[in-house]
Each structure stands twice: as structure tokens, then as C-alpha cells.
Amino acid sequence: MKNFLKLRRKLGKVGRKEPLQFRHIAPNMVTSGNLLCGIFSLMMTLNGKYTVAAWLIFFAVLFDGLDGKVARMLGGGSQFGLEFDSLADLVSFGVAPAILLYEVSVKNINLLGIAAASFFALCVALRLARFNIVHIPGPFQGLPCPAGGLFVASFVIAKLDSKIPAPVMALILLAVGGLMISSIPYANMKKLTKKTADPLKCSLLFAMFALSFIFLKSSAPLFLFALYIVSGLIRFDWGTWILKHEPEAEAEKLN
Numbered sequence: 001m002k003n004f005l006k007l008r009r010k011l012g013k014v015g016r017k018e019p020l021q022f023r024h025i026a027p028n029m030v031t032s033g034n035l036l037c038g039i040f041s042l043m044m045t046l047n048g049k050y051t052v053a054a055w056l057i058f059f060a061v062l063f064d065g066l067d068g069k070v071a072r073m074l075g076g077g078s079q080f081g082l083e084f085d086s087l088a089d090l091v092s093f094g095v096a097p098a099i100l101l102y103e104v105s106v107k108n109i110n111l112l113g114i115a116a117a118s119f120f121a122l123c124v125a126l127r128l129a130r131f132n133i134v135h136i137p138g139p140f141q142g143l144p145c146p147a148g149g150l151f152v153a154s155f156v157i158a159k160l161d162s163k164i165p166a167p168v169m170a171l172i173l174l175a176v177g178g179l180m181i182s183s184i185p186y187a188n189m190k191k192l193t194k195k196t197a198d199p200l201k202c203s204l205l206f207a208m209f210a211l212s213f214i215f216l217k218s219s220a221p222l223f224l225f226a227l228y229i230v231s232g233l234i235r236f237d238w239g240t241w242i243l244k245h246e247p248e249a250e251a252e253k254l255n
Contacts, residue, residue, distance in 0.1 A: 026070050026071075026074055027067045027068075027071035027074070028067075028081055028084055030066050030070050031063065031064075031067045031081065031084050031088050033063035034060045034064045034085070034088040037057070037059045037092055038092030038095070039091065040056050041053040041054075041056035041060070041096040041100065042091075042096050045099050045100045050104050050161075051157065053153075054100060054153040054154070055157065056096075057096055057097060058153065058157075058221070061092075061093075064092070064093075067081070067085060068085075068190070083132070086131075089145050089146070090124055092149065093145040093149030094120070094124030095121050095124075096149070097120070097149040098117040098121040100153060101117060101152050101156075101161070102114070105155075105164070105166050105169040106173065112167065113170055115170075116170035116173040117173060120148075120173045124145045124180060126180075127143075127148075127181055130181070138185070139185035139239065141184075143179040143180045144180075144186060145180060147186070147225060147228055147229070148176045148179070148180050150225055151225040151226065151229060154221040154225055157221055157222070158222045160219075160222070176229075179232070184233065185232060185235065185237065186231075186232040187231065187232070187236075187237045187239040189238060189239045189242070192243070197244065198242055198243065201241065
């Protein structure tokens with residue numbers, strides 16, 4: 001009889017569902033913002049509001065950057081959150097930019113345009129799948145999907161999509177897609193903190209950002225993301241460059 005009661009209690013615990021806690025829900029709510037921006041961008045593209053669609057891709061990256069920080073701050077990271085984040089990124093930085101550039105530019109070259117836009121979205125999916133299973137510390141292996149998606153969307157914001165010939169735009173989509181699935185190292189600045197970052201170099205970066213928007217205006221995002229893409233090709237790591245020198249970092253730790 002005692003054994004039966006013990007077994008019943010164990011089965012009761014197994015069948016009981018744990019209530020969802022806010023620390024698990026909050027990061028996924030932020031990720032939902034990323035996904036919704038991607039869906040809204042697709043809708044704007046289908047309605048011919050291309051500039052709005054491009055800016056929505058930029059808004060998506062804000063949510064993409066916040067969900068991980070919220071998860072770490074609340075201690076609510078999970079495998080579900082990781083998979084959900086990848087699905088949101090696929091829509092916001094893969095499908096949405098591909099459809100946007102297809103509509104504004106490469107649609108005019110028929111099959112080549114379809115192939116270029118499809119290849120770009122496919123490379124985002126492959127990049128995300130690889131990122132989820134291959135964890136290499138240090139720089140990103142291949143161009144990060146948000147950077148790739150924002151780079152191609154920047155052509156629309158800069159009003160260059162109609163000035164660049166469609167075949168050239170198709171080649172850009174193919175090249176960016178290839179960079180995402182390559183093993184070229186790109187700077188990973190996610191783990192930088194106030195203690196490890198060099199204040200002078202941060203100020204220089206901020207000045208470059210500000211001057212880009214002052215002088216280049218709507219072309220500034222395109223210039224900045226092009227600069228990031230080139231930095232990977234020449235093996236320049238912004239994440240390492242912005243760090244303090246080792247003696248300074250050690251002194252900060254001791255304090």
C-alpha cells in the first residue's frame with residue numbers, strides 16, 4: 001500500500017504542469033517584436049511602401065538585440081527561445097529583405113531575379129541553422145544575418161535601388177548570401193562591456209556614426225554596413241580593436 005501511494009505521488013508530480021514564469025515569457029515577447037516587424041515589412045512591400053518596409057527591417061534588429069539581453073538579465077534563456085529567435089531572424093533578415101529587393105529591383109530580370117532573391121533567403125536559413133549547432137568563441141563565422149539583411153535594405157533607404165541596374169543588384173544579393181554561409185570572420189561586439197571597451201575608441205566610432213549621418217544622410221546605413229562587410233574581407237576585427245589594452249583591462253578587474 002505504501003509503495004502504491006509513493007508511485008501515485010510521483011505520477012502526480014510528472015503530470016503536473018509548471019506555471020510559466022515571467023522571466024521565460026519576457027524574452028520571447030521581445031523576439032515576437034522582431035518577428036512582427038518582419039511580417040509588417042512584407043506587408044508594406046506588397047502594398048508598395050518600400051521605404052517603410054526597409055525601415056521596419058531596421059526596427060527588427062532592435063528587438064533582435066534586446067531579446068538576448070533580456071534573457072540574460074532575467075535568467076530566462078531557453079532552447080525554445082533560441083529556436084524562436086532563429087525563426088524570427090529568418091523572416092526579418094531573410095525573407096523580408098529578399099522580397100523587398102525582388103519587388104523594387106530584380107523582378108525585372110525574371111528568372112535571375114527570382115534565383116538571386118531565393119538564394120539570399122536560403123543562405124540566411126543555412127547561416128542560422130549553422131549558428132545554432134556550431135558554437136565557436138570569438139568572431140562570427142560568416143556575415144551575420146542581421147548585417148546582411150540590413151545591408152540590402154539600405155539600398156532602398158538610400159534610394160539607390162532604382163539607380164543600380166537589376167543584374168548588378170542580383171549579383172549583390174548573391175554575393176551577400178555567399179558571405180553569410182562562408183567562414184570569413186566578422187567582428188562580434190555583443191560581449192563588449194563598459195569595463196572592457198576603450199572609451200577613446202568608442203568615441204571615435206560614435207563620431208564616425210554621427211558624421212556619416214550628417215554628411216551622407218539616408219546613404220549612411222549603406223556606407224556603415226558596407227564598411228562592416230569590407231572589414232571582414234580584410235580580416236579587420238572591430239570587436240578586438242575596440243577592446244582596452246591588456247594592462248588596462250587587468251587594472252579595471254583589480255579595481
